Amino acid sequence: MIKAFIGWIILFGPMTLMAAPLGLPEVTVPADNPQSAAKIELGKQLFFDKRLSADGTVSCASCHQPERAFTDGRPTAVGIRGQVGPRNAPTVLNAAFYTSLFHDGRADSLETQALGPLTNPIEHGLKNTQPILALLRNDPDYRRLFQSAFGEAPEKAQPEHIGKAIASYERTLVCGNTPFDRFLYGGDETALSESAQRGLRIFRRKGNCANCHEIGLNHSLFTDNRFYNLGVGFERLKGKFTQFVSAYKQATAGNQTDPAAVYNERERSELGRFLVTGEVADIGKFRTPTLRNISLTGPYMHDGSQKTLEDVVEYYNQGGEKNPFLDPAIYPLHLTEQEKADLVEFLNSLSNPACLFRPGRFPNPGEI
């Protein structure tokens, strides 16, 4: 009887909760933005709505496509009027577990992150969020959803409501239960091939990968949420970063020089975490990304410069790209051909194809 009761609590939890998928912890939900079915639905509608862009051609899902595990399959993202950005669109699957968002960690919550692309001139291209607020206030479906999501009149819609609704939807996009999870956490010794099991050992030891892409006792996010310089894209900064740093210092010291003017966006982007902290030691650092669903989300790295997982493994094997800021945990690995193949086989075990959707099919909460 008691056992059944405990089982019931574990299964259904204190309501909000769909049980966390195997291998993942529970998603943390901020106190001022509790999950609700209506808010999630509102966020989902917004995520797929092209009316949220300057020319009606772009939605969040243009770059975060459910049929590509919420990426776009391109090296770097393409926004309104075919404009090409400097960075690769990361997956939104499991983004709920990051402690900071974007490759350089410049947003500290999904709520604030969601407002970024809407007014980015080369993404959704809106001047401000007014057109979206107008939609929430005037479109009958949005009016109804807004009212039940926030218990307020749609006339009261503010930008923060947009962020909250989209973030609530994104918190449902969690995806675990991969062969790796079934092997390590589900007690299924047959879930990984011999080769993938050897790859797991290399990942933890000789390859030093788990140093940053963490594997935990009860679950794994494959990220430590920290920032490192691997040298990716650094050749675009070669011989120029001293110039940039002094321009940046002048600008922040009150001089009106716009540091952005010194470089085009593609070069500037390579400064990575430095753009957020202004610390020289952070030049070229990017956040450790999760490796969940990695076989579905190529091309790789913040600039999409690595095409395949074989390429990525070779990049690490060579010890990254030499530069004055290269992290000491990145060094030549001297892997044999077999070890490289095993490592790739292991990386391939981190995906759950159930998290891919037919074009036009928008996953509902609890489906994945």
Ligand code: HEC
């Ligand atoms: C034009 C393509 C494009 C559109 C449209 C777009 N994104 Fe993105 N998204 C990106 C790129 C590129 C990045 C990484 C940018 C960076 O790090 O500077 C990103 C990053 C993110 C992240 C952070 C993921 C991580 O690993 O930190 C989330 C979450 C996200 N986008 C959600 C959204 C939402 C919500 C919308 C709609 C409001 C949206 N995106 C619209 C391309 C796009």
Ligand code: HEC
């Ligand atoms: C010092 C920390 C660190 C170590 C060690 C490390 N990584 Fe990474 N990894 C990162 C960071 C940071 C990035 C993002 C770099 C970028 O975008 O420029 C990354 C990116 C990746 C990517 C691309 C992810 C994507 O979505 O584009 C893969 C795959 C990857 N690492 C696998 C590995 C493997 C395999 C190893 C071991 C051979 C390894 N990593 C070792 C920090 C690390």
